[in-house]
Amino acid sequence: MSVKSLDKIYNPKDFEHDGYRKAAHLFGPTGTGENYFSLLMPPPNVTGSLHLGHALTYTIQDILVRFHRIAGFDTIWQPGTDHAGIATQMVVARDLESAGIDPKSLSQDEFIDKIWEWKDKSGNNILDQQKALGCSAAWDYSRFTMDNGFCESVIEAFVTLYKSGLIFRDKRLVNWDTKLKTAISDLEIQNKEEKGTLWYIKYRIVDSSDFVTIATTRPETMFGDTAIAVHPDDERYKSLIGKMAIIPYSDRSIPIIADDYIDMEKGTGCLKVTPAHDPNDFAIGKRHDLEMISVIDMDGHLVSAYVPDLLRGLYLKKARKILVEKLTEDGTLTKEEEITHSVPYGDRSGTVVEPLLTEQWFVDAKAMAEEAIRVVEDNEIRFFPDKWKNTYFDWMRHIEPWCISRQIIWGHRIPAWYGPNGEIIVEKTEEEAFLVAEKLGIQIKQLRRETDVLDTWFSSGLWPFATFGWPKENSELLKRYYPTTTLVSGFDIIFFWIARMIMMSLFFMKKIPFKDIYIHALVRDEKGQKMSKSKGNVINPMDLIDEFGADALRFTLAFLSVPGRDIKFGRDHVKISRNFITKIWNAGRFLQSKGVLFTGSVSNINSKLNHWILVKLKNFKIEINKNIAEYRFDYATRNIQYFLREMFCDFFIEAMKFQDDDETKTVAGFVFAEFLRSANPFIPFVTEQLAETLGIIEDGSLVMARAKQIEPMNLSDDFEKEVDDFVELVHEIRSEKQLLGENNEKYNALMQKIQSWPGELRNLAQIVR
RNA sequence: GGUCACAUAGCUCAGUUGGUAGAGCACUGCGUUCACAUCGCAGUUGUCACAGGUUCGAGUCCUGUUGUGACCACCA
Numbered sequence: 059m060s061v062k063s064l065d066k067i068y069n070p071k072d073f074e075h076d077g078y079r080k081a082a083h084l085f086g087p088t089g090t091g092e093n094y095f096s097l098l099m100p101p102p103n104v105t106g107s108l109h110l111g112h113a114l115t116y117t118i119q120d121i122l123v124r125f126h127r128i129a130g131f132d133t134i135w136q137p138g139t140d141h142a143g144i145a146t147q148m149v150v151a152r153d154l155e156s157a158g159i160d161p162k163s164l165s166q167d168e169f170i171d172k173i174w175e176w177k178d179k180s181g182n183n184i185l186d187q188q189k190a191l192g193c194s195a196a197w198d199y200s201r202f203t204m205d206n207g208f209c210e211s212v213i214e215a216f217v218t219l220y221k222s223g224l225i226f227r228d229k230r231l232v233n234w235d236t237k238l239k240t241a242i243s244d245l246e247i248q249n250k251e252e253k254g255t256l257w258y259i260k261y262r263i264v265d266s267s268d269f270v271t272i273a274t275t276r277p278e279t280m281f282g283d284t285a286i287a288v289h290p291d292d293e294r295y296k297s298l299i300g301k302m303a304i305i306p307y308s309d310r311s312i313p314i315i316a317d318d319y320i321d322m323e324k325g326t327g328c329l330k331v332t333p334a335h336d337p338n339d340f341a342i343g344k345r346h347d348l349e350m351i352s353v354i355d356m357d358g359h360l361v362s363a364y365v366p367d368l369l370r371g372l373y374l375k376k377a378r379k380i381l382v383e384k385l386t387e388d389g390t391l392t393k394e395e396e397i398t399h400s401v402p403y404g405d406r407s408g409t410v411v412e413p414l415l416t417e418q419w420f421v422d423a424k425a426m427a428e429e430a431i432r433v434v435e436d437n438e439i440r441f442f443p444d445k446w447k448n449t450y451f452d453w454m455r456h457i458e459p460w461c462i463s464r465q466i467i468w469g470h471r472i473p474a475w476y477g478p479n480g481e482i483i484v485e486k487t488e489e490e491a492f493l494v495a496e497k498l499g500i501q502i503k504q505l506r507r508e509t510d511v512l513d514t515w516f517s518s519g520l521w522p523f524a525t526f527g528w529p530k531e532n533s534e535l536l537k538r539y540y541p542t543t544t545l546v547s548g549f550d551i552i553f554f555w556i557a558r559m560i561m562m563s564l565f566f567m568k569k570i571p572f573k574d575i576y577i578h579a580l581v582r583d584e585k586g587q588k589m590s591k592s593k594g595n596v597i598n599p600m601d602l603i604d605e606f607g608a609d610a611l612r613f614t615l616a617f618l619s620v621p622g623r624d625i626k627f628g629r630d631h632v633k634i635s636r637n638f639i640t641k642i643w644n645a646g647r648f649l650q651s652k653g654v655l656f657t658g659s660v661s662n663i664n665s666k667l668n669h670w671i672l673v674k675l676k677n678f679k680i681e682i683n684k685n686i687a688e689y690r691f692d693y694a695t696r697n698i699q700y701f702l703r704e705m706f707c708d709f710f711i712e713a714m715k716f717q718d719d720d721e722t723k724t725v726a727g728f729v730f731a732e733f734l735r736s737a738n739p740f741i742p743f744v745t746e747q748l749a750e751t752l753g754i755i756e757d758g759s760l761v762m763a764r765a766k767q768i769e770p771m772n773l774s775d776d777f778e779k780e781v782d783d784f785v786e787l788v789h790e791i792r793s794e795k796q797l798l799g800e801n802n803e804k805y806n807a808l809m810q811k812i813q814s815w816p817g818e819l820r821n822l823a824q825i826v827r
Numbered sequence: 828g829g830u831c832a833c834a835u836a837g838c839u840c841a842g843u844u845g846g847u848a849g850a851g852c853a854c855u856g857c858g859u860u861c862a863c864a865u866c867g868c869a870g871u872u873g874u875c876a877c878a879g880g881u882u883c884g885a886g887u888c889c890u891g892u893u894g895u896g897a898c899c900a901c902c903a
Contacts, residue, residue: 067865249900256903273903325903338901399902445831452830452899549898584839586896617851618840622832624896626839634851637865648862688843696841696850707863715861789869796857796869827860827868 064650064751068643068744070607070636081746086196087134089538095126095133096539098522098572099195100547100555101203103142104177108187110581110589110627111548113599117612118578118619118691119546120193124739125686127194134539135194136525138201139181143469143514144238144406150176166467173468187600192608192742201525203517204470211524212470212517213486215566220484224422227482231340232461234414236358237407240465241418243513244458245553247411249400258326258393259385261286264302264311270295271392273325275399277385278378280305281364282353283312285331287342290316292327306390307366317342334415352415419463419472419510426561427454433570439560442576442689443621446549453553462513469511478504519558522571545572548580576689578619584628602632609741610636616691616740638699639744642737645707646748649726652714656731656754658724666818667713668725670781674705675729682736698737706733709785713822784819787812791826
C-alpha cells in the first residue's frame, strides 16, 4: 500500500514497505565512480533459517552498505550461501528419515539430488528472510559455494596448492568422528568436562616377578600400546628403563623408555604409550621410532590381531566394561579413582571423537600463516575491536596442519587419482589426469578417483575472490571490487573462516582480502544466556519483524552493539525502538499538515531558530558519519535519537507552532529530508516510505538508495549559543513551575526574562506554556 | 595452566585526552494545548566490586584482591 497522506499512526503491519521492492534493482554496483565499497556477506549455511545472530550481522552490514551508497560510493554487497558439507548432509539425512526413507537405501547420486532439492527450498527461505530484514545486497550477483564457477575455483585452488607443495597427503593421527565416519579438523572438536575413572593396571616386567603400574582412563587401548614411558630423572623407575613389560592378556612385550614429556606427579609416573590413538603418544612414538598399532576401526570397534578374542569386534564402551571386570577379577587392576577430565566431542555429531591413524589430505597451514600474521602485525588488516587480533595471533602462531579431506559425499570431490602402485595424480580434469597417467605408464582403467570431499571451509576460504570470478583472467568484478573494504563477522569463525580467507587470499591474489574486520557481539537472551533450542529461549527475528517491524529490530540491534560486550536481548528493547520510529513518522505527519515542502533549497537564512537547527543538523551529520566510520553503531543510533527528539521535535517543531513563515517551513523540510537520509541506513523502510510520501524523492522511483549527498552548508555557529541558552531557560521555567507553581518570585523573574528576550526569539516564549 | 574481557541507578547499559556521575526502562506527579498516550512536561534514584598507589584532582591511569564470562592448551 502506498500512502499519499500520513493520516494514520504508524503501524508496521499496515505497510508493506513496497519501497524495498521498487528500490531492489538499485542495490547492485554501478561500476562507475572513483570510490568503491565492497563487502562480503558471510554465506549462511543452506540448512539455516534466520536467527538473531544473523539479524545482527546483516543489520550491521546493511548499515555500512547503505551508508556508503548514500555517500556516493559504488557499492557491492556480495551475497550467497554455503553448501556446509557435514551440516547439510546430516540435516537432509534426518529429514529423509523422518519421511520414512532410509538414507542408506539411496544411491550416492540419489542422495545428492535430495540435497540439491533441499538446498533450493532452504536457500530461498533464508533469502526471503534477509529481504524482510531490508538487506540491500547485490542479489543478482549471488553465489553458492557449489555453483559451476565456484567448483572451478575450488579445483584450481586445490591443484595449485598441491603443485606448490602446500597440500600433501599423509598418514597421521586425525580426529575421527565415529558416527559420521569422517575425519574432522581440530576446530570441529568441542571438549567437555566429564566425570570419568582412572584405572591403575599392572604390567609384568619380563624375566622378573616385578610389576610396573600405569594409570589410564582408556584401558581398552592397551592392546595398541607399544611402550611404557617414564621420566629419565624419576628415581623410582630409573632401573626399569630399557627393560620390557608384558601387556596383560597379550603375549606382546613392550619396551620401557624414558622421555622428558612424562610428568612424575601425574598418575603413577608411568605412561602407557599408544601412538595410534593419542596425539601425545603419537609424538612420543615419533621421537622413539615406535611401532604404531591401530586397534580401533572407523566405526568405533575394538579390532586388531592383538586384541584378545573375547573383546575383538566389540564397541569400545562394551569392550572397556568387560576388560575392567576381567582385570579386576584377576587382580591386575589394582585401583580405581574417580576423576573429572575433558573428553573430545564432534561439533556436529555430538559423539566422542577418536584419534585415529589414517591417510588424509592436509594443507601446510604453517607455511601459509607467516604472511597472514605479518599483514595483521603491520596493520594492513585491522580488527575492530582491536583485542581480537590477539586471538588471531595466538592461533596463527601455533597453527597445525589443516586436515581438509572428509569422508562424506556432499562437497567438492578432491581432484586426485591413484595409480596401482600408490602413485598420486592431481589434475584439474579427468582428461589431464589420464594424460599424466599415460606418461607414467599407468593404464587408465587402473586409475581410481579419490572419493573424499573437501572441508567446507576450504571453499569458504576462497570466498573473497572466487565470488568475483577468480580464476578467470578477465573478471571485471575482481579487478574493481577486490580487495574488499570491510568484513563483518562473529568471533566464533575467526579461525574457521577469517584466518583461512586471509591465508588463501594472500597466496592466490598476493593482496589482502579486506582492510577492516569488524567483529560483532554474540546475541544472548535477557538473562545473558546463550540462545539455544534446548533451552527454549530462542527468539525468532521474523516474529519480531511481524510485530514491531524490521526497522525497529534493526535499530535495536544497532543500539545494543557496544563493542566488546555481548548483547542481552529482550523484546522490550524492540518495542522502545518501534515507539521511536513512530515518533519519526509523526514528525513527518506534522510537517505535512503544515504544508511544508521538502525540495526547497536553503540559502540566505535570516532566522536565528532556523540557523540554529541547521547548525545542529550539521553537527549531527558530522557525528553520525564519524561514528559509523569507527563502527560505533551504538553511538550512531544515539545520535539519531538525540537529534530527532531533543533538537528537532522538542524544540524546533514546538517552535514552529509559533513561527511558520516560508523560510522556517523550507528549513524544516530540508532538515527533515536530510535527517531521513542519515537515518536511512538504520531505518530503511520507514525513511523510504516517508521520503516517497512526502515527495522528497520522486514518486514510484525510490532512489533513496542513490540520494545525492547535500554538502553541509558553511554555517557559522553565531546563533547556536544564544538559542541553546534560550532552550535552557525554557527548561528552567518549566521545572520551576512544576515544583513551586506559577506564583513565586523565581518563576516570575524567569518569565520576565524570557518575555523580554531581545529580538526574534521573544516570540517563542509561548513555548513554555 | 595460559590469554582476553567485564564489574557504574531496581533493570539494560553509556561515560571516546583524568576536571561537579548520564540515558532508556521502571517508579512518582502533572497533562489530552495545530504531529505523537506506540505521547508530552517535570521529578526521584548512585560508597562507580574491594584495597592500595600516582595526581592539585581518579569511574577513567598503575598494582593487587574478589566475583563473572569467553577463548586456547592440557588432562596418566
